[in-house]
Amino acid sequence: MAPQMAQLGALTDEVLLDRLQRAAFDYFVQNVNPRNGLVADTSRDNSPVSIAVVGFALSSYPVAVKRGWMERAEAVRRSLAALRFFRHSDQSGSPTATGFKGFYYHFLDIHTGARVWQSELSMIDTALLIAGVLTASLYFTADTPDEAELRELADVLYRRIDWCWAQGDAGTIKQGWKPESGFLHYGWEGYSEAIVLYVLALGSPTHPIQGDCYTAWTATYQWENLYDHDYLYAGPLFVHQFSHAWIDLRGIRDSFMREKGFDYFENSRSAVAIQRRYTQLNPHEFAGYDENGWGLSAGDGPTDEQLDVCNEERRLFGYAARGVPYGPDDGTLSPPAVLASLPFAPESVLEAMRNLLLRYPQILTDDRLCSGFNPGVGASDEQPWVSAGHYGLDQGIVLMMIENHSSEFIWQLTRGCRYISDGLQRAGFEGGWLWQGPAEGTR
């Protein structure tokens, strides 16, 4: 047994989670450009910035302050740097700008903040960024010039997003826009991680979308019974996690969930059970799959072009959104997607995490989980293929979900956000904490 895991295996759940969470936070410390607060998409050389990762970073600073991992002033300084950058960024929508209509391009240069890779102006990634911006403004409420500026900037950034424009001429919100060719071909259809996007777009006091836009989205939902579990279908695990990182969806229901007598939190629990059943059935007979070896989600995976991949026949998908039960499935699992299911199914998650760490200690470097690993195409049975470096999205969702599981800290913060509770109510959400009146300190 690798000495590292011998150590980890002896830890209590609490200490193990604490260690993984702390390491996840360090990703943001190590991969930030302190001058503009932008954070790299991955820890690999020359990685651009992903705006969603910046959203996760902004959400992680309050956690770090609370946990004593970072000085408050330092956290404010980093947050302010990012907010100031976005506030003054080029919003002309030109091919080398940073954004347009309050939205931002998906990938930016870490030094200049200009668009790279001809990436799209991304609605969902802007929503994840702005969710982080609002989280920061909900925590840094001290009466100091810096924190006051931070709150003011957050408000400006949120209010200037023209969600209405992002509908184009369609019933639902578009996935993206490019200066070269306009809106991408299709909107958000089928259940996805976009609840947070719709909630923020509905809660806007300046450019909201209409409520029927949310109805149009939920009209593409698929309510299914699979492996004896009822659930709102979505294949990859991250879909069942991202909105939950910021919004406490326990016990509150939109009209769809009221009809089904279910809620989105329970739904994510079903998603875990279905993943476990799928890997137990293991239709493609992949190595490492069983009830404690699951985690099909968006993440990095092997390709045939990589030199460390030993593959003869199976088709490999590289970075992809792997899902259950229809695939794509090439035998690659995402350890962060397992850990980020913690609030929904803590026992299953801890059992699986311990199993994965024991069997495949290579998935952990510097106490951080790799984006993906594949035991079937590595050098040997004991040497799985492992994604190099770390991904910011993985570290962000792990950090937030561990926090929500252990203290509900992020959920408590965002419950106090008027924009979010307004958005939820306009989407038709009722009950639970929404009906318990505004939390203390609502802004």
Next chain:
Amino acid sequence: MSPFDATVTTPKDAYEDKRLADVHPQAWANPTPADRYALIIVGAGSAGIAAAELAIAMGVKVAMIERHLIGGTCLNTGCVPSKALIRTARLYAEMRDGARYGAKVPGNIEVDFAAVMERVRRIRCHLSGRSSVRRLAALGVDVFFGNVRFAGPDTLLVNEQKLHFAKAMIATGTRPHVPSIPGLREAGFLTNANVFNLTELPQRLLVIGGGPVGCELAQAFRHLGANVTIVQDKPLFLEREERDAAQILSDAFARDGLEVRLNTQVTGVRVENGRKLVDLVSADYRSTIQVDAILTGVGRVPNVQGLDLEAAGVNYDAVKGIAVDDFLCTSNPRIYAAGDVCLEEQYTDTAAASARIVVHNALMRGRKRFSKLVIPWCTYTDPEISHVGMYVREANRQGIPVKTFTVPMHQVDRAVTDSEEIGFVKIHIRDGTDTILGATIVARHAGEMINEITLAMVAGIGLRTLAKVIHAYPTQAEAIREAAKAYVRTRVTQRLRARLQRWLAR
């Protein structure tokens, strides 16, 4: 090298001689018309033949007029030749895939394309006997070949010869739609109307359109060894089908080595040094590919031109075809329409079923409605994709609470033993009941499997009863019963829970 365009004609062989003798004999002399026909059928495709057979069985005097070939698209340029081609294509795919079954793969798998196409022609000719003009004439149908024009509300002309009718049925079908892409006509292209005439395999084939025809032929030609690129302007193939079904098909195409270009448009075709260069654009990404042949499969247009429908007072639209009510009657109460020329559901059996409705309604003052038909269909790719009834999005749109019972094929023993685990059975029910609203099946033999669900829907059988039906073990259709059993389990659990709670509350 072949030009791979409309100049490709059917090879003149014994099969072709026999087929033509069946479906359009050169020596045919049109009969002397009766004074008046109880029913004249315009078009001798699937709908026309079905109507003629039923009307004759009723003892009615019938005339049937065909411009081109009896049997229509299905027999001559549609289902029959394409399914024959697909069978051989599948065989080649299986040969290459033999190792998966523990079989020894032959060292050099060489496709004899001419032999493949000869088989297609042989089978087509074998089946053409059922549509032969002699058989129809022997039944008592007056069969005319020629061009039809309406000359009034109860009169039409066949090659300028006047025929009078009490009732008429228009079933002239459709023809391939040719997209208006600059340079396409000049470069030459194939459609389903001439692709089955090929005797030489185009090495590089571009298929325009990701509907059923485009998908089936693209995959078949790939299996037969062509390098195929399929271009679809939508984000998924088979736009009408469920996302998961279309997604599985995309994956299968990638597995087979098709070059898949979704969200992509063809902006132009050029010919340089005898090579066809095709310009593509996807969002802001432009590219050019080089091919030997282009096949278009982007929808059909109704055959409504040249019929002088105005003279008969029949309303129509050049794109949507002849306008009919739910009884399939046109704006002229004497004239009905059936099949592809008036229907959105363009399938052989639906055409025949609609024709039988017409015969009932036209000759027996029936009030049968087209909307009452339960219509299944299938796209014969590998895996096949079949559907019947409602889609979830339709139910959601109509405010019908819908729940889906899903059984992936990897849960079905026979699919596993046959290494055919790709796909699923999804049965959509009205939530809270066991009433089947519709179903989608993706499986190697989905077309065979959908019939059970169609039967259940027509007979009003719900999942509760389906769960009681013992299926032969092991068969892939057991997936349907598994879905029904999953439904029953959800009910049992609720009932037991309620009983337990009552007991605990005592």
